[in-house]
Amino acid sequence: MKEMIIWPTYIDSKRTKNEGRKVSKEFAVQSPKLKxxxxxxxxxxxxxxxxxKKSYPREPWEICGYIKVKIEKNASKLQILKEVCKSMK
Structure with missing residues (x-):
C-alpha cells in the first residue's frame, strides 16, 4: 500500500493546470468540498x-485541507482522481 494526497485543487474546474489541477476539464468538478x-x-x-487545517502549498493563505488515501502500489493516482470526479458529477 502507498498513500496519496488529494487536495481539492486537484479536481477543481475553476483552476488551471498551472494552478494545480491534475485532471482534465472534462473530469473536473466545480468547487469541490473536502467532505x-x-x-x-x-x-x-x-x-x-x-x-x-492544512493549506495547499501554492496558496498558503487559504486553508482548504486535504485527504490522505491509502491505495495499492500499482494504482494510478490520476485514475483515482478521475473516479472521484466521475462520482461527483
Missing part, C-alpha cells in the same frame, strides 16, 4: 484520513 471528496472515496472502499 464530498471524502464521501466518494469512502464509497470507493478506500481507507482515508482528512487533514482539515
Amino acid at each position: 464530498d471528496i471524502a464521501d466518494k472515496i469512502n464509497k470507493m472502499g478506500l481507507e482515508y484520513s482528512i487533514e482539515n
Whole structure:
C-alpha cells in the first residue's frame, strides 16, 4: 500500500493546470468540498484520513485541507482522481 494526497485543487474546474489541477476539464468538478471528496472515496472502499487545517502549498493563505488515501502500489493516482470526479458529477 502507498498513500496519496488529494487536495481539492486537484479536481477543481475553476483552476488551471498551472494552478494545480491534475485532471482534465472534462473530469473536473466545480468547487469541490473536502467532505464530498471524502464521501466518494469512502464509497470507493478506500481507507482515508482528512487533514482539515492544512493549506495547499501554492496558496498558503487559504486553508482548504486535504485527504490522505491509502491505495495499492500499482494504482494510478490520476485514475483515482478521475473516479472521484466521475462520482461527483
